[in-house]
Amino acid sequence: xxxxxxxxxxxxxxxxxxxxxxGCGEDLRIEDIPKNxxxxxxxxxxxxxxxxxxxxxxxxxGSFEELFQNIIPVDPINFVDSKPxxxxxxxxxxxxxxxxxxxxxxxINEAIIVGKAKLDSIPILLGVMNFxxxxxxxxxxxxxxxxxxxxxxxxxxxxxxxxxxxxxxxMQEGIFSLMQMAKTSAAVKRYKHTGLPYISVLADPxxxxxxxxxxxxxxxxxxxxxxxxxxxxxxxIEQTIRQKLPKGFQRSQFLLEHGMIDAIVSRADLKASISxxxxxxxxxxxx
Numbered sequence: 285x286x287x288x289x290x291x292x293x294x295x296x297x298x299x300x301x302x303x304x305x306x307g308c309g310e311d312l313r314i315e316d317i318p319k320n321x322x323x324x325x326x327x328x329x330x331x332x333x334x335x336x337x338x339x340x341x342x343x344x345x346g347s348f349e350e351l352f353q354n355i356i357p358v359d360p361i362n363f364v365d366s367k368p369x370x371x372x373x374x375x376x377x378x379x380x381x382x383x384x385x386x387x388x389x390x391x392i393n394e395a396i397i398v399g400k401a402k403l404d405s406i407p408i409l410l411g412v413m414n415f416x417x418x419x420x421x422x423x424x425x426x427x428x429x430x431x432x433x434x435x436x437x438x439x440x441x442x443x444x445x446x447x448x449x450x451x452x453x454x455m456q457e458g459i460f461s462l463m464q465m466a467k468t469s470a471a472v473k474r475y476k477h478t479g480l481p482y483i484s485v486l487a488d489p490x491x492x493x494x495x496x497x498x499x500x501x502x503x504x505x506x507x508x509x510x511x512x513x514x515x516x517x518x519x520x521i522e523q524t525i526r527q528k529l530p531k532g533f534q535r536s537q538f539l540l541e542h543g544m545i546d547a548i549v550s551r552a553d554l555k556a557s558i559s560x561x562x563x564x565x566x567x568x569x570x571x
Contacts, residue, residue, distance in 0.1 A: 305329055307510070321551045330508045330551055332488060335397060335414040336382075336390055338447060342555050343401035343410065350399040352432050353391050357425045361458045369456040376417045392417065394425045395450065398433045403445070404559035406566075409437050411446040413487075413494070420450035422494050423457040427464025430498055431471040438478055443562055447485040448499040452492015465497040472501045481565050483558060486513050486536070486545065504561060505545045506554075507536035513545070 302311045307329025321341060322331040333341070339348055363369040382389035390397060395417040401410045411433050413420045430446070437444045453461040475482060484502030486495075488511040496515050507513060514534035522529055532538045539545045549557045 306331065323551055328509060328550065330488065330510055332415055332449065333551070334416065335380075335392060335412055338412050338487075339390065339397070339401075339410070341551070342412075342445070342447070342558070343403055343408075344405065347402040348390070348399050348410070349401065350390060350397060351436065352398055352429045353393060355425050355428055355432075356393055357423055357457075359456075360424070360460050361456075363456040363458065365456075372418060372456065380414065380417055394429070395420045395422065395454075396426045396429050398429045400436075400440075400442075403555060403562070406559060406562050407442055408562070409433055409440070409442050409444045411444070413447060413449045415449040415451070415489075418454065419452075420448075420494070421452060421454035421461070422450060422464050422492075422497075423454035423461045424464065426454075427461075427467045430464075430468045434471040434475040434482075437475050437480060437482075441478065441480060443481045443483065443565075444475065445483045445485065445558060446498065446502075447487055448490045448494055449487040450490060450492065450494035450499075452494060462493060465493045468498040469501060472498050476503070481562070483561065485554065485558075486511055488512050491515065491517060500544075504547070506547050506549050506557070507539065507545045508554075509536060509548055509550055511536045513539055 301314055303314050303317065304310070305312055305324040305326060307324055308327035310324065310326045312324060317331070318337060322333045322337070323329070357373055359369045377393060380392040392414060396411055396413045398411040401408055411430060434444060453464070455461070472482060481503045483504045483506065484499055486499060486505060486507040488508065490499050490511065490513045492515060495513060512534055513536060518529050518534055530538070536545065536548050540548055
């Protein structure tokens with residue numbers, strides 16, 4: 285075997301078994317990453333977490349009941365860039381199809397999944413956004429599912445928890461996507477009249493129209509360590525104002541220091557922290 289063949293074989297073996305941490309550059313065994321909740325055990329860098337793992341992290345086993353999965357995207361403006369919009373949706377569906385032979389596997393057919401569940405035996409309504417579905421972009425379906433989740437919260441008198449991870453509004457739906465900002469914000473306002481808590485968990489990244497609407501309207505806004513949170517991205521802002529931004533600008537620690545979020549919670553502690561918060565609110569509400 286030639287030296288070149290050995291080199292490419294070693295690279296192939298590395299990519300199959302190892303991945304470099306985006307935070308510190310350390311080599312991590314791929315099989316160990318899910319076991320550690322997609323967090324680097326060397327530097328605590330929180331990698332983006334697949335949606336199915338995210339749901340499992342937060343809810344009691346077997347308790348998640350998916351809602352509104354029959355609401356699926358259409359092509360309202362016949363949008364075409366390098367590809368027609370329906371083709372992009374089809375590719376996203378294929379990318380997110382379950383690899384498990386499990387009839388109970390979650391159906392991921394949009395950039396958010398919503399449903400009823402239990403968290404440490406507490407009944408909740410849960411929404412989890414999916415960055416792997418067209419960048420977690422918010423179109424009509426995402427907005428409709430979020431609005432219906434809050435309507436379900438009003439009817440069933442349950443707390444709502446939403447985990448966001450999004451690049452913003454979905455350009456392939458034009459003004460229809462931008463309308464979801466007002467729609468979801470109005471749904472949050474109606475829900476808050478019940479006095480029930482809405483807990484927003486901001487994961488990396490939470491940007492654009494999602495950050496400017498329901499993502500930052502929680503009664504409690506919790507972020508994961510290092511999450512990028514903001515409307516326009518740092519590069520866009522720098523190019524617009526022609527100034528260098530402060531170090532860590534739009535990262536969760538910066539937002540906490542400036543009073544924009546309420547807490548930063550590591551992924552390993554997230555379920556326990558939300559559970560404690562909900563139980564404290566139950567006690568306060570009973571008094």
